[in-house]
Amino acid sequence: MKLNRIVTASVSAGLLLCGLILADPVLAGEKTIKIGNIIPLSGPSASVGQQGKNAREMAVEEINANGGIKSLGGAKLEMLYADSESKPEKGVSEAERLINTEKVNVLTGCWNSAVTYPTTAVAERYGIPFIVPVSVSDKITEQGFKNVFRIAAKDSWWTRDQFSFLKDMEKEFKTPVKKLAFVYENGDWGKGFASQWKKLAAEAGYEVVLDEPYPSTATDLSPVVQKIKRARADVLMLVSNAADAILLTNTLAAYKVKLKAVVASGGGHADPSFIKAAGKNARFIFDIVEWETDVNKPGAKEINAQYKDKYGYNLTGEAVDAYLSMYLIKDALERAASLDKDDIRKALADTHLTSGPGMIVGYDAVEFDASGQNSHASLVMVQINDIGNGLERITVWPKIARRPGYTPVFPKP
Amino acid sequence: MIYFIEDSINGILMGSIYGLTAMGLTIIFGVLKVVNFAHGTLLMVGMYVAYWTVTLTGLHPYLALIIVVPVMYVFGYYLQDIVIKPIFKSEKNVREPITVIIVTTGVWYVLDNLTLMLFGPQYRSIQNNPLQGKMIEIGEMFISVPKLWGAITAVATAFAVYYFFQKTRTGRAIRACSLDRDAASLSGINQYKIYNMTFGIGTAVAGVAAVTLVPFYNIFPSVGVLFDIKGFIIVVLGGLGSIPGAIIGGIIIGLIESVGPQFMTATWTEAIVYGLFLLVLFVKPSGLFGVKYDW
Structure with missing residues (x-):
């Protein structure tokens, strides 16, 4: 009993400490914004995970080369990747690590609906915005969470x-x-x-x-x-x-x-x-x-050509949504002009993205409803x-x- | 009524082809007393041989028999000789050697995965073959030409194999082995050579079945599994070791599958097939044409 109590006490103390650190205002002069990405890089979904990683890399390179986030003094985006291996428990522990140890500002992932579902709960607990490019299971945006935003169409x-x-x-x-x-x-x-x-x-x-x-x-x-x-x-x-x-x-x-x-x-x-x-x-x-290479949207052909040139194959639905997710983050950060997680969340909730390189999807705008689902996704x-x-x-x-x-x-x- | 006739014809045609796919299984069991779990895989190998023969040479799919049958016979002969025979020899005092069954399961996995590695998981079909999608139209009624060819081939193969076993000297030797392998050996029959030949014949018949399937079916590495399960049900229904039993068993399954869906959803016919399988096992375990008393 006693031991139990000691363990509970130390765990809650640890959690409290984490909370305090997280609540700390961003230090002035910090020049990067950390984005944590939990995707399957090994295991059965590795090939689709790699496509998502490539698309994210390409988008972030473009954003950083074009001067980063201007409202934050040209802050650059820094990418952190965690391998979920398509396993829910791995996704959850990596989310804890990225939030507590790496202090990420935004999370994205996880492609496998089964991984995304429990992992978004971790982000919700810490109040870190979580962007879901693709994971189609309906229930992900039906948990009543405030910090989950899904780009793709649901089941x-x-x-x-x-x-x-x-x-x-x-x-x-x-x-x-x-x-x-x-x-x-x-x-x-x-x-x-x-x-x-x-x-x-x-x-x-x-x-x-x-x-x-x-x-x-x-x-x-x-x-x-x-x-x-x-x-x-x-x-x-x-x-x-x-x-x-x-x-x-x-x-x-x-x-x-x-x-x-x-x-x-x-x-x-x-x-x-x-x-x-x-x-x-x-x-x-x-x-x-979800997406086809011949979609009639400005820039789609060029971006696909660029991607194919770099990685050797065409963009897929997953890659396009991952690509868009980076431009969505950029858009929200520009409007938030702050690294406070609540400001970022509010900016994401107010999103009305209609143009930019990311908008090569088959529909007109990205806007989130109260559940965090992109209501325009089709x-x-x-x-x-x-x-x-x-x-x-x-x-x-x-x-x-x-x-x-x-x-x-x-x-x- | 016309629907019923149309469905029955389709059932009989498709059923005969099912019977042909199961015939090799029944031949091998009848003589070696081994349930060959690799039979579906042998069918798959036959389909790939037929596919490549037709695609590379542009022959009529049925002319591919000239190549498929000998290739499959040799393949089966040496598969038995090299892989299965040693196990047989080490278990020669057991009447129904279980280890051999496990070895055939191993052959199944190895060949399926080897095909996957060599040819990839793609689904193939022979494009523009002269039988593809051909139909005989009698008023409202449609009869599939490739299935008709397949059914004729099935019956012809059944007669040929039956004649071979009854009338030829080798056929009699094979039957002697199947009845009593020790007595056959004492009469100067080389038991293992007979096994090799039987396995070769069973594999060649699987090759014939493969040729009848390729004009209208897909070819992919795990295609054998679909026919394997059906094959087991057919041979139990018709009687293990019986050649006419295989064809009749196949036709029964084909009729259930074809006529059944007009009265219920297609998924239910599967349940009926398995139900019938259990019923036969309960009522007449030796099957419709099987011998009641084992030698």
Whole structure:
């Protein structure tokens, strides 16, 4: 008992001390702003973590080369990286270390939703602003936290955007869509999407003519395709992994199923080998993604070229959001003109970012709602088509992001 | 009604191909008394051989049989000779050597991962092959041409293998080994050579199955696993070691998978297939065509 008490006492004393140090006003003359980044640099998500790191590096180099944060006397941004290994407990301990030992001013991370979720709680406890470029799980911004700001669209918005896209297409091409068919892999992912689709379809007044889960390990999908055909749906919505996405696409073509459009949900349809293996049968499929290299925004092409030149591959959705997050920090610091964590938090909450190199995303502005979610975040829809350069993914929606000169093919001929 | 006929035809065609994928498994079990866990992997190897043959030479997918069958026979022959035989010899007093089963599991992992390293995780399919997506259209009814070819090949292979086992001298030697390996040895049959040949034949049949699949299916390193589980159910249903049993078992599974989804969601048909599997194990453990009394 006694020992316990001593331990408790010393721990609380330590915490108190930390609090005192953190509360200390920033010393005059300090010229760097420390940004802690917790991302997976090893383990299963290492490749995506590395992309995020590269994008952050590139943005910070640009910001520092252009004179740093002017309102803070040209203070430079200093990057600190911590490897989460995609493990929640590692993320939490690294957040503690970055806050207490390294005294970071802002935190960013962590890509894996499972890591971001507990790690944001640490930042909240210390009152350090935490920017989440990408981690899509809805619950991250539903914890009632004041210090968490997410740039990327959340899970439930994927399905929301698929339906907004459908409505916009109906209007643009004056083709009414009435009957929907939902076909999805029989896992958490597919079932989660389908349950939201059902709600959205009821709200939008669509008739659901088929609601069919199938096992992703199926060796023959022609029975499912027959059901799609006999349901006489206008639009087929899919959630598929790679092997089944290819099989479904080829079987749909073989059975000559007539549909006005096929709307996919990333995953298997976004797999690089999908277009190759499905070939011309993949033509005219719509797919939802976070970002595509051809997005029609000023600077997107140049920044992608610069990035590709430096690191050897195209920007991805994760990289773009990470890149934007650095410009978001710069924007907030300029307005805060202070290194006090509350001032930074307030500046972030008041963000209305519409221009600058970071704004190569598919939407117009970054603004956070009360929960800290970027309310403008949206996804883009692409259409797979061949317009003379072989099959490729062409951004078609939202309209402001559409590839110039391209008219989506809707309904499918 | 027309839907029912259409689905039944698809079920019979696809089922025959399932039967063909399981036939090699049943041949190897019948003689070696070993459940070959690497069978799906052998199918995968066959699919890659067929894929590269067709892509590199531009042959009709079925002409690839000329290359796939001998390559797979030699592959199976030496796989048994080099990897599995030593284990067999060290366990020669055991009737159903468990260690061999573990070795076949090892072969499965090694080959799957070797393929992953060599060819990557990409999904491949043979583009622009003359069978891809072809359909016979009779009014409203669609019959898949590549599946029809596959089903004909399956039945032809079943007859050929059956004839070989019944009528030829080597076939009789193989059957003798399967009945009583010691008595066969005493009659001057080289037991291990027969094993090598049987394994080769089983692998070659997997190669034939692979050729029937590539015109309409994807090729990727773990593709064998999908057919492996189905293969086990089929051979238990039809009776372990029985060649007609494999085809009939396959057709039953194919019919359930194809007709079932019109009355329920596709995920339920899987449950029915496994339910039937359990039922057969309870009621008739030797399967529909299996021999009741083991030799």
